[in-house]
Amino acid sequence: MNAEQLQKTLHASQYAEQVLANHESLLQQDYAIDQFLKPLSADYIHQLVISTLQDIQDETLWMKTLRILRARLMFRWIWQDANQLTDVVTLTQELSDFADICVQVAKDFARIPLVAKHGEPMGYNGKVQDLIVVAMGKHGAQELNLSSDIDLIFAFDEQGETNGRKCIEVQQFCILWGQKLIYLLDHITADGFVFRVDMRLRPWGDGSALAISHVALEKYLSQHGREWERYAWIKARIITGGQEGYELLEMTRPFVFRKYVDYTAFEAMREMKAMIEREVQRRNIEDNIKLGAGGIREVEFIVQVFQLIYGGSKLELQDRQCLVSLRHLGEAELLEPQAVLDLEDAYLFLRRVEHAIQALNDQQSQALPTEPELRARISDTLGFADWDSFMQTLNEKRVKVIYQFEHLIKENEPDSLLENYSQLEKQLDAVLDDQAKNLVHEFWYGHAIKKLTAKALQRLKTFWPHLIEAVLQSENPQMALMRLMPLVESVLRRTVYLVMLIESKGALQRLVKMATVSPWICEELTQYPVLLDEFLSMDFELPKRSDLEDSLRQQLLRIELDEVEDLMRVLRLFKKSNVLTVAASDVLAESHLMKVSDALTDIAEVTANAALQLAYQMIVKKHGYPLDSEGQRCGLEHNAFAIIGYGKVGGIELGYGSDLDVVFIHNMDEQADTDGIKPISGFEFAMRVARKFVSLMTTQTLDGRVYDVDTRLRPSGDAGLLVTSLRAFEQYQLKSAWLWEHQALVRARSIAGEQCLRDKFEVLRCQILTQPRDEAYVRSEVLKMRQKMKDHLGSSKEQKKDGIFHLKQDAGGIVDIEFMAQYAVLAWSGSNPDLAHYSDNVRILEDAARTGCLSSDDATALIQAYLRERAESHRLALANQSMQVNAADWYDTREVVCKLWQRLIDPTAMSALD
Known part of the structure; x- marks a missing residue:
């Protein structure tokens, strides 16, 4: 061995001198000689530790042997470093690899006596629990230095008990396991130590339980995780624990890395x-x-x-x-x-x-x-x-x-806004009326402000001039400020949102613009401030269906089936945050009306599919699986249950406040019992799934509800059963349904459930709609139904005299166009089956032109009128305004619609515009 290199090593390290004195044979070790000049792979280090400790069962000898091995390797690493035979990255990687295998063998060695005494640690899920060891700090980043301690966190997947004679809880078993692991590595003997072990990064730090369950860690991070812990968890890495360990680490990622730019x-x-x-x-x-x-x-x-x-x-x-x-x-x-x-x-x-x-x-x-x-x-x-x-x-x-x-990473420059605050106040004072000035005064001297902490109050005072500057640049400063003040008050105890708005001038400007255009959005954010997380970071692109599905699936993945409140909360916030994204895209990016409706419909369908899956699983867990009409078990994939969307969701035309009109159908054997411990009939099973779905979607909580669900369009209406078999639905539609029920079926479409059943419904729908019908009869029935709606929902005579036009219900409005599209399907699809293919009005009218049932000019005119009126209805909904508008502004559009209505259905229609 090179004498000069040895001399340089000993000069660099008094510790190396001690190692050499204690282990005179060190320089003659074959592994040392062979490996001094080349890097050590992780596999080599792994095998070296395993072979060195092989067959050692005595604890004292085991600890002595590993400590001697550590000293010899340290001598090698110091030699390489002192003689520049390695680099920083290689050295820190090898040290980290050695730490990994030391933790692993210590964990395995510590387990043996514990299992002998207490038995295997069994989770309530029936699986043997492993000790999940999370490496933090430099160890987690595989950047250990020559004398690093190792920062660890101990966890386990699920609570439970051991199965031995002296039964203890899984958590206590893992605590004892972790304590022994630490002792085996950290305890100083005559041969030194292997690694100093630091456990202070665990939840609650010193004095807390040494091992924590997956669920408890998730709850801690979501409710109590501090900012410095986000820094710590950046470097977290799983050393032991298998798949459960990787799932635990994946759970921590949203805590560390916010979904969007984290101001x-x-x-x-x-x-x-x-x-x-x-x-x-x-x-x-x-x-x-x-x-x-x-x-x-x-x-x-x-x-x-x-x-x-x-x-x-x-x-x-x-x-x-x-x-x-x-x-x-x-x-x-x-x-x-x-x-x-x-x-x-x-x-x-x-x-x-x-x-x-x-x-x-x-x-x-x-x-x-x-x-x-x-x-x-x-x-x-x-x-x-x-x-x-x-x-x-x-x-x-x-x-x-x-x-x-x-x-x-510097402090902000002195805030010029604060310096010019008095000037901003004067400008604001000039645009506010007395009522608005009083509201601002009451806000600053109200109880909410007096209860703030000093830090929260300082954040508010820093934010206020930024808000004033932004609203003064808006089209209507008073409106913007008055709409935003309730939102500001709602987040006073979570002033982190104010920080985000201070840091992101663009986000604040967007918020002011949204407030000016849409009080509905302001009210949603005020009522559910958690939505600000999404709003302040969104990119204002309409969400894609696949992204929606992935996002909701991931959010529901780690919530147990019996945690119904948590499941409903995820569904509610998923729906609300994504609808808010669509609204922002609508207002700020001016997305096309039909794409907006497509996105809103996608959100509803994804939510409905998830809620149906949850409802089905909940009933299965309690009663087992039902059988289908062919005697096959209805598993989660082949569940023989479907949801049919009617109206706006069926027509792919959802608006911001739309409820869901649905009908439930199934293809189960209603008489056969389920295969669970508490069996019920297939009929009762289907009923319970439908009720549970409605409950998940409509239960009102502090977070609101997911959707209002209307089931009155089912066969026989409120008097009929909540769920109908596909066969019973077919019989009803073919033999008992009124024409208006077939008219409703035009805008029906399967939106959730088992695909085979959904396909069967679509075939049945086309079969029903394409029956030959007498055009005069269809015209008469459609006209009667339309007149009833005008009488009950349209503008009064006095309102019409005052120049009011109800955009949806009055003559020439949205419903007239919808009825003409439905008339076209009912009257003409017997000889033109393609008319029954789509459920949305635009494509129905396009097909009517393509088949020659309508002229291209007439279809185009109706589509343009329909899109214009629906776009305005969206705008009014965002502005929290009614559908009653100035009739004079809509005369030309209404005239086009009324002329076609007169030609197709009612010769007296023009009088509506007189």
């Missing part, structure tokens, strides 16, 4: 910077190359702040390793190329210095030594002529880090 991280960033500066000053640690100015932590902090801000939308920024994420920041153009190079260069140098410090005495220290001898050892090891030249280079590196830290 709150900016304020947390400034607070963290101030905290670091205070700590450096208090502890006088300027010469600490980790914690001092320009140190390792500042590099890591720069990277982590960007990860928290952008990691939810830029998945490549979720990497645990500092250098990898630093390069990604450059590729994403969030950092200038020179900044990336400077920070990378400084980080690698600082980590080498850190290793040189820790190699001295195997101590976890990052403080530069004061003793001349130790300084000489470090400067020699790092290749410098003397300490002064080393410090000159070190300071050059640190200055570059400080520069980036100060310029990328």
Whole structure:
């Protein structure tokens, strides 16, 4: 072995001298000689530890053997580092690989006596529970240094009990398991230790339970997780625990990385910077190359702040390793190329210095030594002529880090808005009437403000001039301010939203514009402030069906079936947040009407499918599976249950406040019992599924309800059964249904449930609609139904005299066009079956033109009138206004509709415009 390299190793490390003195045969070890000049793979390290401990059952001998192995490997790593035979990335990776296998073998060794005493830890799900070990910090990032401790968190998947003679709870078993694991690695013996183990990053820190269940951890992070814990969990990595461990880690990702750009991280960033500066000053640690100015932590902090801000939308920024994420920041153009190079260069140098410090005495220290001898050892090891030249280079590196830290993570410039606040107030005062001024005064001197914490009040005072500036730039400042003030009051106890609006000027401007256009959106946000999370970060693109399905599936995945309140809350917030996204796209991006309706309908269908699946599973869990009409078991995929949407959802024309008109059908054997412990008939099973679906969708809570559901269009209406078999539905429609029920069927479409049954319904629907009918009879019945609706829902004579036009119900309105499309299907599809294919009015009218039933000009005129009137109905809904508009503004559109109505259905229709 190279004598010069040995001398340099021993000069670099007093600890290496001790190791060599205690293990004289170290230099003759075959594995050491062979491996001194090349990297160690994770597999090699794994096999080395396993083979070294093989067949050792005595605890004392096991601990001694692993500690000796650790000393020998440490000697090798110090040798390589001192002689520059490795690099920082390779060295930290090997150290981390060694830590991983040490944790794994310690976990396995600790388990044996516990199982012998208490039996296997069994979860309530019937599975044997494993100890999930989460590596945090440098260990999690696979960046361990020469004398790192390892930060761990212990968890398990599910509560339960052991199955041995001395039965204990799974949590207690895992606590004992973790305690033994720590002892095996951390306990100092005559041979030293393997790794110092730090458990302070676990929920609630010191004094809390050493092991936590998946559910408890999820609850902790969602309800109590603090900002610094988001930084900590960036580096989290699963060492043991299998699939359950990876699922647990996946659960933590939304806590760490917000779905969209996280503006709150900016304020947390400034607070963290101030905290670091205070700590450096208090502890006088300027010469600490980790914690001092320009140190390792500042590099890591720069990277982590960007990860928290952008990691939810830029998945490549979720990497645990500092250098990898630093390069990604450059590729994403969030950092200038020179900044990336400077920070990378400084980080690698600082980590080498850190290793040189820790190699001295195997101590976890990052403080530069004061003793001349130790300084000489470090400067020699790092290749410098003397300490002064080393410090000159070190300071050059640190200055570059400080520069980036100060310029990328700096306090806001003095807020010019605050300086000009009095001027803004004068401008606002000029545009507010007395009533509005009183409301503002009552807000600032009301009880809600008096109850605020000092920090919340300061945030509000900082936000207020930003709000004033934004509303003064709007078309109607008083309207915007008055609509937004209830929203501001509703988030006073969660002022993080105000921070988000301060940081994102664009988001605040969008919010003001939305308030001006749509009080409905303001009311939704005020009533359910949690929706602000989505609103402030949304990109205003209409959601895609596949993304909606994936999102809802992921949200429901980890909620148990019996946690009905939580399931309903997910459904409610999913629906509301996505409808809000559509509304924002409608207002701000001016999305096309039909695409808006498509998106609103998609949201309803995805929600209905999920609710039906949940309802079906809940009834199955209690009563078992039913049989279908062919005697086959109706599993979750082949459930022989479907939901038919009527009206707006059936016609793919949902608006913002639309309810869901639905009919339930099934294809089960109504007489056969289910196969569960508490069997019920197939008929009762179908009824319970329908009731549970309605309950999930309509139950009113603090979060509102998902949708209003109307089931009155089922066979025989309110007097009929809630659920009908497909065969009974067919018999009713063919033999007993009124024509208006066939008219309703024109706008019917299967929206949820088992696909085979849905396909059968669509075939049946076309069969019913394409029956030959007498046109005169159809015309007469449609006219009667339309007149009833006008009498009950249209404008009164007095309103008509005052120039009022009900956009939906009056002559020439939306319903007239819908009835003409339905008339076309009922009267003409007997000889033109293609007319019955679609359920939406636009495509029905297009098909009527294509088949020659209507002229192209007439169909186009009706479609244009329909789209114009529906677009206005959407606008009015967003503005919380009624459907009654100025008749004079709609004369031309109504005239087109009424002329066609006269020609097709009612020769006296023109009198409606007189």
